[in-house]
Amino acid sequence: MARPKKRFQQLIEEIDRTPWGPAEQALVSEAVALAVEIGDDRLEYEARMRQTASANMGGATDVMLNSFAWCLAHHDADPQRFPADLDNGGADLMWQFKWMASSLRSSPAFSQEQIAAVLDDMETHYRAAGLGVSGVLTARFEDALGCRSLRRRREAPRAARRDPARRPQPLRRLRAQPVRRVLRRDRPR
Structure with a gap:
Protein backbone atom coordinates (compact mmCIF):
# COMPACT_ATOMS: atom_id res chain seq x y z
CA MET A 1 0.00 0.00 0.00
CA ALA A 2 2.96 2.34 0.44
CA ARG A 3 3.40 2.81 -3.31
CA PRO A 4 -0.20 3.87 -4.07
CA LYS A 5 -0.16 6.26 -1.08
CA LYS A 6 3.11 7.76 -2.32
CA ARG A 7 1.57 8.18 -5.78
CA PHE A 8 -1.46 9.82 -4.16
CA GLN A 9 0.77 12.36 -2.37
CA GLN A 10 2.57 13.07 -5.65
CA LEU A 11 -0.78 13.67 -7.34
CA ILE A 12 -1.92 16.05 -4.59
CA GLU A 13 1.32 18.03 -4.86
CA GLU A 14 0.96 18.17 -8.65
CA ILE A 15 -2.70 19.24 -8.40
CA ASP A 16 -1.75 22.06 -6.06
CA ARG A 17 0.84 23.32 -8.59
CA THR A 18 -1.31 22.95 -11.70
CA PRO A 19 -3.52 25.82 -12.92
CA TRP A 20 -7.27 25.25 -13.21
CA GLY A 21 -8.24 23.48 -16.41
CA PRO A 22 -8.46 20.11 -18.14
CA ALA A 23 -5.00 18.93 -17.04
CA GLU A 24 -5.76 19.76 -13.41
CA GLN A 25 -9.20 18.13 -13.62
CA ALA A 26 -7.63 14.93 -14.97
CA LEU A 27 -5.17 14.87 -12.06
CA VAL A 28 -7.98 15.39 -9.55
CA SER A 29 -10.03 12.58 -11.09
CA GLU A 30 -7.00 10.30 -10.91
CA ALA A 31 -6.45 11.21 -7.25
CA VAL A 32 -10.09 10.47 -6.37
CA ALA A 33 -9.96 7.13 -8.20
CA LEU A 34 -6.69 6.19 -6.51
CA ALA A 35 -8.04 7.07 -3.05
CA VAL A 36 -11.10 4.91 -3.72
CA GLU A 37 -8.85 2.07 -4.90
CA ILE A 38 -6.69 2.38 -1.77
CA GLY A 39 -9.87 2.36 0.32
CA ASP A 40 -8.84 5.31 2.50
CA ASP A 41 -11.73 7.71 3.17
CA ARG A 42 -9.41 10.40 4.55
CA LEU A 43 -7.39 10.46 1.32
CA GLU A 44 -10.60 10.43 -0.68
CA TYR A 45 -11.82 13.41 1.34
CA GLU A 46 -8.63 15.35 0.50
CA ALA A 47 -9.04 14.53 -3.19
CA ARG A 48 -12.75 15.31 -3.28
CA MET A 49 -12.28 18.68 -1.57
CA ARG A 50 -9.96 19.56 -4.44
CA GLN A 51 -12.42 18.03 -6.89
CA THR A 52 -15.22 20.30 -5.66
CA ALA A 53 -13.07 23.39 -6.21
CA SER A 54 -11.83 22.13 -9.56
CA ALA A 55 -15.34 21.37 -10.77
CA ASN A 56 -16.56 24.77 -9.61
CA MET A 57 -13.81 26.51 -11.57
CA GLY A 58 -14.40 24.29 -14.59
CA GLY A 59 -18.19 24.55 -14.64
CA ALA A 60 -18.73 20.83 -14.01
CA THR A 61 -21.80 21.31 -11.81
CA ASP A 62 -22.76 17.64 -11.42
CA VAL A 63 -19.25 16.69 -10.33
CA MET A 64 -19.12 19.66 -7.95
CA LEU A 65 -22.48 18.88 -6.32
CA ASN A 66 -21.71 15.16 -5.91
CA SER A 67 -18.23 15.75 -4.56
CA PHE A 68 -19.42 18.45 -2.15
CA ALA A 69 -22.28 16.26 -0.88
CA TRP A 70 -19.85 13.39 -0.25
CA CYS A 71 -17.46 15.68 1.66
CA LEU A 72 -20.23 17.31 3.70
CA ALA A 73 -21.69 13.93 4.70
CA HIS A 74 -18.27 12.70 5.87
CA HIS A 75 -17.56 15.96 7.70
CA ASP A 76 -20.94 15.77 9.47
CA ALA A 77 -20.30 12.16 10.48
CA ASP A 78 -16.79 12.80 11.86
CA PRO A 79 -15.60 16.45 11.91
CA GLN A 80 -12.30 15.49 13.57
CA ARG A 81 -11.31 13.03 10.88
CA PHE A 82 -12.80 15.12 8.06
CA PRO A 83 -12.17 18.76 9.04
CA ALA A 84 -13.83 21.64 7.21
CA ASP A 85 -10.42 23.16 6.50
CA LEU A 86 -7.55 20.99 5.26
CA ASP A 87 -5.02 23.82 5.75
CA ASN A 88 -3.83 23.42 2.17
CA GLY A 89 -4.55 26.96 1.06
CA GLY A 90 -7.63 25.86 -0.86
CA ALA A 91 -11.27 26.64 -0.28
Whole structure:
Protein backbone atom coordinates (compact mmCIF):
# COMPACT_ATOMS: atom_id res chain seq x y z
CA MET A 1 0.00 0.00 0.00
CA ALA A 2 2.96 2.34 0.44
CA ARG A 3 3.40 2.81 -3.31
CA PRO A 4 -0.20 3.87 -4.07
CA LYS A 5 -0.16 6.26 -1.08
CA LYS A 6 3.11 7.76 -2.32
CA ARG A 7 1.57 8.18 -5.78
CA PHE A 8 -1.46 9.82 -4.16
CA GLN A 9 0.77 12.36 -2.37
CA GLN A 10 2.57 13.07 -5.65
CA LEU A 11 -0.78 13.67 -7.34
CA ILE A 12 -1.92 16.05 -4.59
CA GLU A 13 1.32 18.03 -4.86
CA GLU A 14 0.96 18.17 -8.65
CA ILE A 15 -2.70 19.24 -8.40
CA ASP A 16 -1.75 22.06 -6.06
CA ARG A 17 0.84 23.32 -8.59
CA THR A 18 -1.31 22.95 -11.70
CA PRO A 19 -3.52 25.82 -12.92
CA TRP A 20 -7.27 25.25 -13.21
CA GLY A 21 -8.24 23.48 -16.41
CA PRO A 22 -8.46 20.11 -18.14
CA ALA A 23 -5.00 18.93 -17.04
CA GLU A 24 -5.76 19.76 -13.41
CA GLN A 25 -9.20 18.13 -13.62
CA ALA A 26 -7.63 14.93 -14.97
CA LEU A 27 -5.17 14.87 -12.06
CA VAL A 28 -7.98 15.39 -9.55
CA SER A 29 -10.03 12.58 -11.09
CA GLU A 30 -7.00 10.30 -10.91
CA ALA A 31 -6.45 11.21 -7.25
CA VAL A 32 -10.09 10.47 -6.37
CA ALA A 33 -9.96 7.13 -8.20
CA LEU A 34 -6.69 6.19 -6.51
CA ALA A 35 -8.04 7.07 -3.05
CA VAL A 36 -11.10 4.91 -3.72
CA GLU A 37 -8.85 2.07 -4.90
CA ILE A 38 -6.69 2.38 -1.77
CA GLY A 39 -9.87 2.36 0.32
CA ASP A 40 -8.84 5.31 2.50
CA ASP A 41 -11.73 7.71 3.17
CA ARG A 42 -9.41 10.40 4.55
CA LEU A 43 -7.39 10.46 1.32
CA GLU A 44 -10.60 10.43 -0.68
CA TYR A 45 -11.82 13.41 1.34
CA GLU A 46 -8.63 15.35 0.50
CA ALA A 47 -9.04 14.53 -3.19
CA ARG A 48 -12.75 15.31 -3.28
CA MET A 49 -12.28 18.68 -1.57
CA ARG A 50 -9.96 19.56 -4.44
CA GLN A 51 -12.42 18.03 -6.89
CA THR A 52 -15.22 20.30 -5.66
CA ALA A 53 -13.07 23.39 -6.21
CA SER A 54 -11.83 22.13 -9.56
CA ALA A 55 -15.34 21.37 -10.77
CA ASN A 56 -16.56 24.77 -9.61
CA MET A 57 -13.81 26.51 -11.57
CA GLY A 58 -14.40 24.29 -14.59
CA GLY A 59 -18.19 24.55 -14.64
CA ALA A 60 -18.73 20.83 -14.01
CA THR A 61 -21.80 21.31 -11.81
CA ASP A 62 -22.76 17.64 -11.42
CA VAL A 63 -19.25 16.69 -10.33
CA MET A 64 -19.12 19.66 -7.95
CA LEU A 65 -22.48 18.88 -6.32
CA ASN A 66 -21.71 15.16 -5.91
CA SER A 67 -18.23 15.75 -4.56
CA PHE A 68 -19.42 18.45 -2.15
CA ALA A 69 -22.28 16.26 -0.88
CA TRP A 70 -19.85 13.39 -0.25
CA CYS A 71 -17.46 15.68 1.66
CA LEU A 72 -20.23 17.31 3.70
CA ALA A 73 -21.69 13.93 4.70
CA HIS A 74 -18.27 12.70 5.87
CA HIS A 75 -17.56 15.96 7.70
CA ASP A 76 -20.94 15.77 9.47
CA ALA A 77 -20.30 12.16 10.48
CA ASP A 78 -16.79 12.80 11.86
CA PRO A 79 -15.60 16.45 11.91
CA GLN A 80 -12.30 15.49 13.57
CA ARG A 81 -11.31 13.03 10.88
CA PHE A 82 -12.80 15.12 8.06
CA PRO A 83 -12.17 18.76 9.04
CA ALA A 84 -13.83 21.64 7.21
CA ASP A 85 -10.42 23.16 6.50
CA LEU A 86 -7.55 20.99 5.26
CA ASP A 87 -5.02 23.82 5.75
CA ASN A 88 -3.83 23.42 2.17
CA GLY A 89 -4.55 26.96 1.06
CA GLY A 90 -7.63 25.86 -0.86
CA ALA A 91 -11.27 26.64 -0.28
CA ASP A 92 -12.56 25.03 2.89
CA LEU A 93 -15.87 23.21 3.13
CA MET A 94 -17.80 26.21 4.45
CA TRP A 95 -16.46 28.39 1.63
CA GLN A 96 -17.49 25.74 -0.89
CA PHE A 97 -20.99 25.82 0.60
CA LYS A 98 -21.39 29.30 -0.91
CA TRP A 99 -21.07 27.87 -4.40
CA MET A 100 -23.94 25.42 -3.99
CA ALA A 101 -27.02 27.66 -4.02
CA SER A 102 -25.95 29.54 -7.14
CA SER A 103 -25.17 26.26 -8.88
CA LEU A 104 -28.58 24.88 -7.97
CA ARG A 105 -30.25 28.12 -9.08
CA SER A 106 -28.69 27.76 -12.54
CA SER A 107 -30.32 24.36 -13.06
CA PRO A 108 -34.03 23.86 -13.76
CA ALA A 109 -33.77 20.46 -12.04
CA PHE A 110 -33.89 22.05 -8.57
CA SER A 111 -36.91 23.70 -7.00
CA GLN A 112 -36.92 26.85 -4.91
CA GLU A 113 -37.71 24.68 -1.87
CA GLN A 114 -34.59 22.58 -2.45
CA ILE A 115 -32.44 25.69 -2.81
CA ALA A 116 -33.95 27.17 0.35
CA ALA A 117 -33.16 23.91 2.18
CA VAL A 118 -29.51 24.14 1.07
CA LEU A 119 -29.33 27.73 2.32
CA ASP A 120 -30.89 26.70 5.64
CA ASP A 121 -28.41 23.83 5.94
CA MET A 122 -25.60 26.26 5.15
CA GLU A 123 -26.74 28.55 7.96
CA THR A 124 -26.94 25.62 10.39
CA HIS A 125 -23.38 24.58 9.51
CA TYR A 126 -22.03 28.14 9.76
CA ARG A 127 -23.59 28.65 13.17
CA ALA A 128 -22.40 25.25 14.42
CA ALA A 129 -18.87 26.13 13.28
CA GLY A 130 -19.06 29.46 15.12
CA LEU A 131 -18.78 31.44 11.90
CA GLY A 132 -20.58 34.68 11.22
CA VAL A 133 -23.52 34.33 8.89
CA SER A 134 -22.56 37.12 6.49
CA GLY A 135 -21.66 34.45 3.90
CA VAL A 136 -25.09 32.88 4.34
CA LEU A 137 -26.82 36.25 4.05
CA THR A 138 -24.83 37.03 0.91
CA ALA A 139 -25.81 33.67 -0.58
CA ARG A 140 -29.46 34.34 0.28
CA PHE A 141 -29.27 37.77 -1.37
CA GLU A 142 -27.63 36.32 -4.49
CA ASP A 143 -30.32 33.65 -4.58
CA ALA A 144 -33.00 36.34 -4.33
CA LEU A 145 -31.37 38.16 -7.25
CA GLY A 146 -31.30 34.94 -9.23
CA CYS A 147 -34.95 34.12 -8.67
CA ARG A 148 -36.01 37.74 -9.18
CA SER A 149 -37.82 37.94 -5.85
CA LEU A 150 -38.33 41.58 -4.93
CA ARG A 151 -39.53 40.75 -1.40
CA ARG A 152 -36.53 38.51 -0.66
CA ARG A 153 -34.11 41.08 -2.10
CA ARG A 154 -35.47 43.72 0.23
CA GLU A 155 -35.26 41.37 3.23
CA ALA A 156 -31.60 40.37 2.72
CA PRO A 157 -29.98 43.70 3.76
CA ARG A 158 -32.38 43.94 6.73
CA ALA A 159 -31.35 40.46 7.85
CA ALA A 160 -27.69 41.43 7.54
CA ARG A 161 -28.22 44.42 9.79
CA ARG A 162 -29.95 42.21 12.40
CA ASP A 163 -27.16 39.61 12.46
CA PRO A 164 -25.33 40.05 15.81
CA ALA A 165 -22.17 38.37 14.51
CA ARG A 166 -21.91 40.58 11.46
CA ARG A 167 -18.80 42.50 10.64
CA PRO A 168 -19.66 46.18 10.88
CA GLN A 169 -17.19 47.54 8.30
CA PRO A 170 -18.65 45.92 5.15
CA LEU A 171 -22.16 46.83 6.26
CA ARG A 172 -21.21 50.46 6.77
CA ARG A 173 -20.38 50.56 3.10
CA LEU A 174 -23.79 49.11 2.28
CA ARG A 175 -25.98 51.93 1.11
CA ALA A 176 -29.67 51.70 0.38
CA GLN A 177 -29.29 53.61 -2.89
CA PRO A 178 -27.44 50.86 -4.86
CA VAL A 179 -29.89 48.26 -3.54
CA ARG A 180 -32.81 50.41 -4.67
CA ARG A 181 -31.27 50.74 -8.12
CA VAL A 182 -30.98 46.94 -8.38
CA LEU A 183 -34.55 46.49 -7.18
CA ARG A 184 -35.92 49.00 -9.67
CA ARG A 185 -34.48 47.08 -12.63
CA ASP A 186 -37.14 44.39 -12.37
CA ARG A 187 -40.13 46.68 -12.00
CA PRO A 188 -42.48 46.74 -14.95
CA ARG A 189 -42.25 50.01 -16.83
